[in-house]
Amino acid sequence: MAPLLSVSPLILDQSFPRDTLELRIAAAALGHVAECARNGRAYLLITNALEEFVESFDWSRGGHQHELLREIYSLINLWLLQPHRGLVKLELERVVNYHPHPLPEHVTDTGLAEFWADEVGRLLQAHDTSLNGTNGYFVGVACDSSFSGGPLHQYPAGVSHCFPLIGPDALSSLLDAYEWELDPHLHRQRVTFSQARNHVDVIGAIDVKPPRSGSHYKVTFSGARSWTLDSNIDPVPERFLKQLVPITGYPVSRNQIRAAQRSHSGKNVSPRGLRRSRHGSYLTDINRWAMAGETSRCPGISKGRRPILTGHSSLRFRMRSLH
Numbered sequence: 001m002a003p004l005l006s007v008s009p010l011i012l013d014q015s016f017p018r019d020t021l022e023l024r025i026a027a028a029a030l031g032h033v034a035e036c037a038r039n040g041r042a043y044l045l046i047t048n049a050l051e052e053f054v055e056s057f058d059w060s061r062g063g064h065q066h067e068l069l070r071e072i073y074s075l076i077n078l079w080l081l082q083p084h085r086g087l088v089k090l091e092l093e094r095v096v097n098y099h100p101h102p103l104p105e106h107v108t109d110t111g112l113a114e115f116w117a118d119e120v121g122r123l124l125q126a127h128d129t130s131l132n133g134t135n136g137y138f139v140g141v142a143c144d145s146s147f148s149g150g151p152l153h154q155y156p157a158g159v160s161h162c163f164p165l166i167g168p169d170a171l172s173s174l175l176d177a178y179e180w181e182l183d184p185h186l187h188r189q190r191v192t193f194s195q196a197r198n199h200v201d202v203i204g205a206i207d208v209k210p211p212r213s214g215s216h217y218k219v220t221f222s223g224a225r226s227w228t229l230d231s232n233i234d235p236v237p238e239r240f241l242k243q244l245v246p247i248t249g250y251p252v253s254r255n256q257i258r259a260a261q262r263s264h265s266g267k268n269v270s271p272r273g274l275r276r277s278r279h280g281s282y283l284t285d286i287n288r289w290a291m292a293g294e295t296s297r298c299p300g301i302s303k304g305r306r307p308i309l310t311g312h313s314s315l316r317f318r319m320r321s322l323h
Contacts, residue, residue, distance in 0.1 A: 003174035004045040004088060004139045005033060005166065006123070009107050009116040011144050012076070014069060015056035016111040023068040028148035030075040032168060037079060037086035041171050045139065046080045047090045049119040053112055054081065088177070090123070098125035102159040104143070124163060138175035140166035190235040197229060203248045221247055 010018075011026045011033075018026075036042045054076055061069060080087065101120035107113055120141070127139055146152040146167030153165055166174065197208055200219055208229070209218040217229040224247045229236070 002040060002042050002176065003137075003171060004177045005036065005042045005142045005171075006045045006050075006120060006139060006163070007033060007080070007142050008104060008144045008165075009111075009113045010104075011072075011142070012050060012053045012080075013056075013112045013116060014058060014072060015053070016058055017061060017065075020065055020068070023065060023072065025144050025148045025150070027068055027071045027075070029142065029144040030072060030079070030147075032147040033142050034075060034079045036168060036171065037084075040086070041168075043086055043088050043177055044079055045088050045090065045123075047092050047119055047123065049092070049115065051081060051089075053116075056112060090126075092119065092122040092126060095122040095126050098122050102155050102162045104141070104153050104165060105156045106145070106153050120163065124161070127163075136175045137164055138177045140164050140171070140174050143167050191241065193229065193231055193234040193236060196236050200227075200229075203244065224248070 007030070010022060011029055014023075014026075033042075033044065037044045054073065057069065057073060059066070059069065083089075098121045100114070100117040101124055103109065103113055103117055123139065127137065131138075141163045143153050143165040146165075152167050152170075155162055155165070164170075164174070197217065200208060204221050204224075205219050205227075206222050207218075207220045209220070211217060215230050215232040217231065219227040219229055221227070227240075227243060227247055229240075233240075
């Protein structure tokens with residue numbers, strides 16, 4: 001999955017005349033931010049209040065500046081106002097007990113910057129409540145300078161609690177905005193031979209070779225050892241499913257697997273928000289769920305395929321709560 005990106009005031013607030021350089025930076029940054037959403041590297045985030053910034057655009061500028069402003073408006077309209085799979089829209093009016101979010105050091109309190117700080121302050125409060133003490137951020141503020149090819153800006157000295165200013169190369173430093181939901185009874189679900197053969201590609205298999213003789217199918221994975229599937233053993237035994245854990249490593253890295261093994265059952269076991277089953281390895285459960293045909297609506301696991309559901313969805317991605 002991917003984190004959430006909010007755009008900076010320099011990009012969103014065009015309620016007063018900016019110089020040509022700032023407009024060029026805003027247009028270029030928006031283009032690269034949109035590319036991240038298009039490629040699935042991040043989800044763009046907009047709130048009801050921030051959406052209203054577009055209504056305050058200052059159209060009094062003429063010539064080349066007017067053209068740049070129209071380009072910015074078109075990009076904002078396409079990527080932050082129109083619904084698409086890479087956009088998350090939030091309502092934060094009910095969030096209370098928040099403080100205005102710090103402004104990046106290069107942003108003055110001109111125009112609607114203070115309103116941006118107020119709304120993103122609500123977002124930070126909702127974010128902190130969602131993580132409930134877990135370190136890290138699954139929301140970042142897209143640095144207009146970095147996303148337009150310049151240096152990464154900072155917050156004023158002394159600012160400690162705020163969303164990180166993020167450039168395109170630092171998206172992986174953020175947590176995922178989605179977390180896994182495991183059915184507590186998932187460990188009881190059986191995986192038949194035919195389900196495993198038909199759906200093992202969902203967890204990364206690139207080929208299933210039938211036997212020339214006998215009953216052993218060879219399942220190959222890119223960059224990992226093969227896995228044997230026996231047509232004479234149906235359903236697939238638990239010990240066979242556990243063999244998939246080191247092969248797929250899905251959906252966490254080896255470091256996160258080791259972190260999970262050190263964690264207690266029922267708690268967050270990785271920065272990705274994956275929760276471990278009380279009855280065994282969460283990776284075994286994910287492999288079991290995926291091969292049983294319950295592919296997620298999330299392209300991160302279904303590889304862009306349409307969901308193949310054999311029953312109720314036992315495991316799914318859930319957007320972290322932000323309200």
